[in-house]
Amino acid sequence: MAEDGQRFGLSDAELAAHRTVFAGDAMEGQVAVISGGAGGIGRAVAWLYARMGARVVVTGRKQEKLDALVAALTEAGHAARGEVLDVRSRESVDAFWTRVWEAEGRVDTLVNSAGGQFPQAAIDFSPKGWDAVINTNLNGTWHMMQAAAQRWRDAGKGGNIVNIVVVTTHGLYGVAHTIAARSGVIGLSKSVAVEWAPLGIRVNCVAPGAIETEGWNVYTEAARATYPKTNPMMRVGSAWDIAEACGYLAAPSGGYVTGEVLTVDGGGQHWGETWTTGKPDYFRTEDKA
Ligand SMILES: CCCCCCCCCCC/C=C/C(=O)SCCNC(=O)CCNC(=O)[C@H](O)C(C)(C)COP(=O)(O)OP(=O)(O)OC[C@H]1O[C@@H](n2cnc3c(N)ncnc32)[C@H](O)[C@@H]1OP(=O)(O)O
Numbered sequence: 001m002a003e004d005g006q007r008f009g010l011s012d013a014e015l016a017a018h019r020t021v022f023a024g025d026a027m028e029g030q031v032a033v034i035s036g037g038a039g040g041i042g043r044a045v046a047w048l049y050a051r052m053g054a055r056v057v058v059t060g061r062k063q064e065k066l067d068a069l070v071a072a073l074t075e076a077g078h079a080a081r082g083e084v085l086d087v088r089s090r091e092s093v094d095a096f097w098t099r100v101w102e103a104e105g106r107v108d109t110l111v112n113s114a115g116g117q118f119p120q121a122a123i124d125f126s127p128k129g130w131d132a133v134i135n136t137n138l139n140g141t142w143h144m145m146q147a148a149a150q151r152w153r154d155a156g157k158g159g160n161i162v163n164i165v166v167v168t169t170h171g172l173y174g175v176a177h178t179i180a181a182r183s184g185v186i187g188l189s190k191s192v193a194v195e196w197a198p199l200g201i202r203v204n205c206v207a208p209g210a211i212e213t214e215g216w217n218v219y220t221e222a223a224r225a226t227y228p229k230t231n232p233m234m235r236v237g238s239a240w241d242i243a244e245a246c247g248y249l250a251a252p253s254g255g256y257v258t259g260e261v262l263t264v265d266g267g268g269q270h271w272g273e274t275w276t277t278g279k280p281d282y283f284r285t286e287d288k289a
């Protein structure tokens with residue numbers, strides 16, 4: 001998958017030491033589940049939540065990525081463990097949630113950071129490619145949300161969900177499949193934020209702009225080079241920017257926030273244009289007098 005095998009984003013050592021505004025006991029005694037927890041954004045969230053006092057359970061498809069993160073967190077004195085989980089399998093998701101409740105006795109926060117897509121012109125999507133993106137980002141997120149909410153309902157105790165999505169306000173060219181999936185997650189989140197409020201469950205989304213992570217290996221060097229220019233700040237963001245947004249929503253600071261989309265994109269939703277597949281000549285208006 002990696003076009004050039006380049007490494008992007010923050011290391012565990014950087015995440016362990018990054019400055020934060022959050023107190024070390026803001027999530028004391030709590031348990032947080034983070035899907036895609038060993039990826040770029042998920043790993044930053046895992047470090048921040050652990051540093052806020054939470055016990056973190058990270059999931060993903062690759063055992064070795066989870067093992068490396070859990071070892072680094074444990075070595076730094078944090079409580080963490082990892083479980084392999086493909087969020088596309090409802091059966092696996094249900095079994096995972098049963099195991100987590102048995103092992104931890106509680107879960108307070110779920111962050112859905114498992115996700116991704118590949119850049120391609122929509123007209124060329126294959127049925128299998130479309131299904132891969134929809135199953136991962138829409139169905140997978142839903143499996144995790146519903147399984148968590150059912151356990152919270154059965155335990156008579158609430159919790160909160162943070163879904164990592166994509167800025168959908170004016171599309172994102174070259175990844176239309178993911179815009180379809182993420183628009184679904186945003187709509188779903190707003191609806192269940194209302195339906196699940198009586199259960200004490202808050203549901204929010206964080207919409208990142210261009211955040212430098214390993215996930216960027218799926219884009220060409222030429223496409224990546226344009227990302228800093230897709231927002232008025234003229235720079236990309238870091239996974240820590242997204243982690244702190246997730247910290248705000250999970251901690252008591254977010255206690256009165258539900259059904260919200262917190263956009264962290266350097267203003268890209270208001271100005272900027274993103275072509276993940278390269279900008280076609282047709283749209284190069286500056287060359288057309
Ligand atoms: C409006 C303001 C917006 C501001 C935004 C600013 C700029 C943002 C720029 C970047 C936007 C987003 C970035 C990110 O999200 S990066 C972080 C996320 N990480 C990734 O995306 C990692 C790579 N993606 C994945 O791993 C996906 O989850 C994926 C769905 C591809 C994985 O699923 P799966 O493991 O099932 O994938 P497979 O490899 O088995 O493939 C399944 C089928 O999918 C098709 N496919 C896959 N890759 C490609 C490709 N490169 N090109 C075409 N088709 C592809 C294909 O049909 C696969 O089946 P086959 O292999 O049998 O053909």
Ligand SMILES: NC(=O)C1=CN([C@@H]2O[C@H](COP(=O)(O)OP(=O)(O)OC[C@H]3O[C@@H](n4cnc5c(N)ncnc54)[C@H](OP(=O)(O)O)[C@@H]3O)[C@@H](O)[C@H]2O)C=CC1
Nearest residue numbers: 036039040041060061062086087114115116210211213215
């Ligand atoms: N980085 C960016 O610029 C942006 C990112 N986002 C979104 O934020 C989220 C996190 O992205 P980021 O951390 O950058 O990307 P990464 O690719 O670094 O992380 C994504 C993680 O998701 C996991 N994952 C993918 N598919 C599955 C699956 N079916 N089941 C379980 N885990 C899965 C992967 O774990 P494993 O390899 O172990 O399967 C991977 O570690 C994604 O949804 C992404 O699309 C949104 C906008 C911009």
